[in-house]
Amino acid sequence: MATLRDVARLAGVDPSTVSRVVNGDQDLVIKEETRQRILKAVETLGYRPNAIARSLRLQRTRTIGLLVPDICNPFFPEVIRGAEAVASEAGYHVIFGNTDDDPAKERRFIDTLLAARCDGLILATAMTRDQTIEYLSEQGLPFVLVNRYTLGTDHYVVTDNLQAGREAVAHLIELGHRRIAHLAGPLFTDTGLSRLQGYRTALREAGITFHSAYVEECDFKEASGYEGARRLLQLDPRPTAIFAANDLIAIGVYRAAAEAGLRIPDDLSVVGHNDIPAATYLHPQLTTIRVPLNEMGRSSARLLVELIERGEATETPVVLKTELVVRGSTAPPRE
Amino acid sequence: MATLRDVARLAGVDPSTVSRVVNGDQDLVIKEETRQRILKAVETLGYRPNAIARSLRLQRTRTIGLLVPDICNPFFPEVIRGAEAVASEAGYHVIFGNTDDDPAKERRFIDTLLAARCDGLILATAMTRDQTIEYLSEQGLPFVLVNRYTLGTDHYVVTDNLQAGREAVAHLIELGHRRIAHLAGPLFTDTGLSRLQGYRTALREAGITFHSAYVEECDFKEASGYEGARRLLQLDPRPTAIFAANDLIAIGVYRAAAEAGLRIPDDLSVVGHNDIPAATYLHPQLTTIRVPLNEMGRSSARLLVELIERGEATETPVVLKTELVVRGSTAPPRE
DNA sequence: CCCACACAGTCAAACGATTTCACGGGGGTG
DNA sequence: CACCCCCGTGAAATCGTTTGACTGTGTGGG
Numbered sequence: 231m232a233t234l235r236d237v238a239r240l241a242g243v244d245p246s247t248v249s250r251v252v253n254g255d256q257d258l259v260i261k262e263e264t265r266q267r268i269l270k271a272v273e274t275l276g277y278r279p280n281a282i283a284r285s286l287r288l289q290r291t292r293t294i295g296l297l298v299p300d301i302c303n304p305f306f307p308e309v310i311r312g313a314e315a316v317a318s319e320a321g322y323h324v325i326f327g328n329t330d331d332d333p334a335k336e337r338r339f340i341d342t343l344l345a346a347r348c349d350g351l352i353l354a355t356a357m358t359r360d361q362t363i364e365y366l367s368e369q370g371l372p373f374v375l376v377n378r379y380t381l382g383t384d385h386y387v388v389t390d391n392l393q394a395g396r397e398a399v400a401h402l403i404e405l406g407h408r409r410i411a412h413l414a415g416p417l418f419t420d421t422g423l424s425r426l427q428g429y430r431t432a433l434r435e436a437g438i439t440f441h442s443a444y445v446e447e448c449d450f451k452e453a454s455g456y457e458g459a460r461r462l463l464q465l466d467p468r469p470t471a472i473f474a475a476n477d478l479i480a481i482g483v484y485r486a487a488a489e490a491g492l493r494i495p496d497d498l499s500v501v502g503h504n505d506i507p508a509a510t511y512l513h514p515q516l517t518t519i520r521v522p523l524n525e526m527g528r529s530s531a532r533l534l535v536e537l538i539e540r541g542e543a544t545e546t547p548v549v550l551k552t553e554l555v556v557r558g559s560t561a562p563p564r565e
Numbered sequence: 566m567a568t569l570r571d572v573a574r575l576a577g578v579d580p581s582t583v584s585r586v587v588n589g590d591q592d593l594v595i596k597e598e599t600r601q602r603i604l605k606a607v608e609t610l611g612y613r614p615n616a617i618a619r620s621l622r623l624q625r626t627r628t629i630g631l632l633v634p635d636i637c638n639p640f641f642p643e644v645i646r647g648a649e650a651v652a653s654e655a656g657y658h659v660i661f662g663n664t665d666d667d668p669a670k671e672r673r674f675i676d677t678l679l680a681a682r683c684d685g686l687i688l689a690t691a692m693t694r695d696q697t698i699e700y701l702s703e704q705g706l707p708f709v710l711v712n713r714y715t716l717g718t719d720h721y722v723v724t725d726n727l728q729a730g731r732e733a734v735a736h737l738i739e740l741g742h743r744r745i746a747h748l749a750g751p752l753f754t755d756t757g758l759s760r761l762q763g764y765r766t767a768l769r770e771a772g773i774t775f776h777s778a779y780v781e782e783c784d785f786k787e788a789s790g791y792e793g794a795r796r797l798l799q800l801d802p803r804p805t806a807i808f809a810a811n812d813l814i815a816i817g818v819y820r821a822a823a824e825a826g827l828r829i830p831d832d833l834s835v836v837g838h839n840d841i842p843a844a845t846y847l848h849p850q851l852t853t854i855r856v857p858l859n860e861m862g863r864s865s866a867r868l869l870v871e872l873i874e875r876g877e878a879t880e881t882p883v884v885l886k887t888e889l890v891v892r893g894s895t896a897p898p899r900e
Numbered sequence: 901c902c903c904a905c906a907c908a909g910t911c912a913a914a915c916g917a918t919t920t921c922a923c924g925g926g927g928g929t930g
Numbered sequence: 931c932a933c934c935c936c937c938g939t940g941a942a943a944t945c946g947t948t949t950g951a952c953t954g955t956g957t958g959g960g
Contacts, residue, residue: 233946244910249948259907281681282626283946285617286915293660293681301642301649302842311636314663318674323681325628326661328649339653346616346628346658452846481846488848507637508843511787511816513823568916579940584918594937618916621945904959911952922941929934 232275241271248272252279285347293323294534295343298354299331303450304478304506305523306354309376312527313352320535322349329355336362344369350534352376372537376530378420379547385537387530387548391421394519394552395428396435398473398501401517401554403436406562407471407499411444413458413483415475422450425475425503444469448479455482463490463498470498470563477502477509480516480559495561505555514558522550567610576606583607587614620682628658629869630678633689634666638785639813639841640858641689644711647862648687655870657684664690671697679704685869687711707872711865713755714882720872722865722883726756729854729887730763730808731770733836736852736889737806738771741897742834746779746804748793748814757785760810760838779804783814790817798825798833805833805898812837812844815851815894830896840890849893857885 234252238245243264250258251268271277285291294317298306314324325348329336336355340362343351351366351373363382366373375386402410412429415422426445433440443465446458455474459482462469474480480502484494492498494514502509502518509516529548536543569587573580578599585593586603606612620626629652633641649659660683664671671690675697678686686701686708698717701708710721737745747764750757761780768775778800781793790809794817797804809815815837819829827833829849837844837853844851864883871878 234948235946245947246911246949247909250909253948255949259909261908264908278676278680280621280946281677282617282620283915284948286615286621286917286945287947287949289915291617296661301636301646304639304642307636307639307642310661311663314636314661318662323660323677324662325658326631326645326649327653327659328646341613342616342658345613452842484846484848507787508846511819511843512846513819513848569918570916580917581919581941582939585939588918590919594939596938599938615916618945619918621916621947622918624945902960904957906957907955909953911950913950914948916945918944920941920943923939925937927934927936930932 232277237268237271237275237277240275241268243268290349291347292321293325293346293348295325295327295348295351297327297329297336297339299329301328304508305504308523309354309527312524313531316528316531322535331355344371349538352530352534372534374530374534376526385533385543385546387526387533387550389521389550389552391424392428392431394503395425396432397554398503398519399429399432401556402471402473402499402501402560403432405499405560408438409467409469410471410473411462411469413455413472413474413479414445414447415450417447422475429473448475450476450478452478452482455479456485459483459486463492472498473501475503477504477506477516477518481508481512484512495559496564499560501560517557517560518555520553520555525550567612571610572603572606572612575610576603578603625684626682627656628660628681628683630660630662630683630686632662632664632671632674634664636663639843640839643858644689644862647859648866651863651866657870666690679706684873687865687869707869709865709869711861720868720878720881722861722868722885724856724885724887726759727763727766729838730760731767732889733808733838733854734764734767736891737808737834737836737895738767740834740895742806743773744802744804745806745808746797748790748807748809748818749780749782750785750810752782757810764808783810785811785813787813787817790814791820794818794821798827807833808836810838812839812841812851812853816843816847819847830894831899834895836895852892852895853890855888855890860885
């Protein structure tokens with residue numbers, strides 16, 4: 231592969247001149263004819279600047295890291311897509327990694343990214359310990375948190391999970407439900423906790439007493455949603471509605487309801503959270519909270535690029551709006 | 566951030582000696598005491614070899630590119646996960662990119678990866694023109710194709726789509742179906758075409774005549790599956806079973822069937838392809854062809870790493886086994 | 901006549917590692 | 931005693947760019 235020197239030799243000029251021409255240096259005074267000669271040499275040799283050499287010289291790689299716990303969780307593909315699109319447009323490559331919510335794996339990955347001298351990091355990992363945040367701050371590497379808030383940084387992109395939970399449950403109450411259960415996410419996550427608080431807030435505002443038996447903790451996956459729902463549906467009196475902390479859990483509820491011979495929404499109303507594509511694949515389609523997943527990804531990349539290039543971000547943190555999408559899975563209770 | 570020189574200065578040795586110690590050079594003869602002194606210096610300074618400088622010197626980046634058409638298609642997350650896991654274990658970073666099946670975008674992305682001097686490429690893009698393959702071969706960059714076969718390279722990881730289609734349809738025939746329709750994938754894709762051929766093969770083997778009215782071409786997405794199914798279900802006589810070219814299309818069939826008041830599997834049997842997670846979220850759960858998605862990703866990364874490091878691969882191409890998974894969406898036809 | 905300045909580039913030193921070759925001193929061999 | 935080898939390390943080239951400082955003409959003004 232041709233280098234700057236090769237091009238210079240062919241064009242009969244100094245490598246530095248080629249560099250300036252290729253990079254469009256404004257201060258360079260050069261005869262149009264020489265310019266053309268250089269450009270032609272670039273063309274014939276198929277010259278492509280070596281990004282590695284450039285990175286070494288410039289002390290920046292135009293590369294960012296993107297860590298997610300598990301790309302197979304349908305929450306993340308959209309986020310990744312948005313982030314990659316913005317990064318790509320801004321001229322950055324995205325190095326991608328799965329952490330499986332394993333702090334050791336996360337740490338290892340960050341270390342290799344540090345060695346690769348990447349310019350910044352997007353962390354979409356729910357479980358990230360503040361240890362990681364501290365470590366990152368120490369290293370002086372710009373980073374942005376997605377769907378997670380923590381002390382120690384203002385650079386994060388979130389939605390108002392409490393408000394979303396409150397709105398979801400208020401919708402059920404408005405339909406006439408009183409016995410509303412909640413399948414919570416892991417309570418060590420910010421999102422799981424806030425949605426539970428939203429649930430409690432809505433109940434309180436409607437003057438409905440909170441029963442801890444109506445809350446089961448799940449892990450944001452379908453299987454645990456199914457398990458949790460089975461337990462809830464055996465309760466007496468049985469809840470007439472369930473607010474699931476995410477759509478995957480809600481899908482588990484559908485399965486449990488079908489097995490128990492309960493029809494949605496006639497016998498049981500269900501609300502989810504996130505509005506993943508699968509929410510509309512269900513029958514009936516799932517009432518849920520729409521989260522602008524793609525926009526979360528885009529915002530986080532925008533924020534990070536700004537942080538890298540200007541050293542500070544204009545608007546941060548970013549709090550995005552969610553919206554209740556009413557579909558077929560919610561209806562007034564029978565009775 | 567500390568450099569080799571800093572460490573050398575602190576330990577009172579030459580940078581080259583530090584390099585040898587850090588890289589565990591076998592030929593190096595060194596006093597244990599000096600070794601320890603160097604290691605201690607590395608520790609105190611928090612020295613981390615600069616991968617950029619190393620890449621420049623070594624002419625390899627330990628980075629591979631991974632191109633998919635659309636990460637939001639549930640086929641890909643598992644593949645990506647598998648590939649990333651293997652790459653990571655082998656000490657490679659994965660640069661990820663969405664092409665949206667846009668050849669221009671794909672080309673741009675490859676060009677930036679070429680500039681970044683990545684060591685190899687995994688292409689999971691269905692639409693890839695042979696132009697791209699040619700270009701890549703010209704550049705001498707090792708690459709592996711996933712879920713796609715083409716002339717001009719032996720390095721690909723696939724499943725036998727024809728056989729899978731044949732098996733899916735044979736299952737329906739065995740249940741007693743005769744009026745079997747097919748919602749095909751895009752016929753410019755290898756996978757779409759092969760599954761259609763499998764469908765035709767199974768019909769032929771059973772002595773059932775092929776009706777082109779029973780085949781609709783879709784684009785592997787839920788919406789077009791829905792549209793296609795609506796058309797098929799208006800046919801007279803109506804098909805009693807549909808083989809969908811992928812699970813997303815099958816999900817569209819569920820929606821169309823529900824709207825038409827048809828029950829699955831009583832009034833209509835459905836078979837999909839891929840066994841994405843959503844296949845089990847449906848009610849009834851979808852009978853489908855299980856594709857080892859994760860293993861496809863793993864194999865492709867293994868193949869690529871071997872190609873990069875040894876210059877050739879031991880077993881290539883890789884053809885993985887698929888398996889019919891019978892669930893609740895198929896049953897004998899009523900009548 | 902001399903200085904300043906525009907022009908058209910060139911020179912050389914980084915950036916941070918790796919690796920080949922060389923070297924000085926000590927010990928063993930003939 | 932001369933020679934050689936081995937040990938432990940050092941010097942220097944190299945990878946491909948970028949960039950601040952510089953050079954050597956020619957032209958114009960005072």
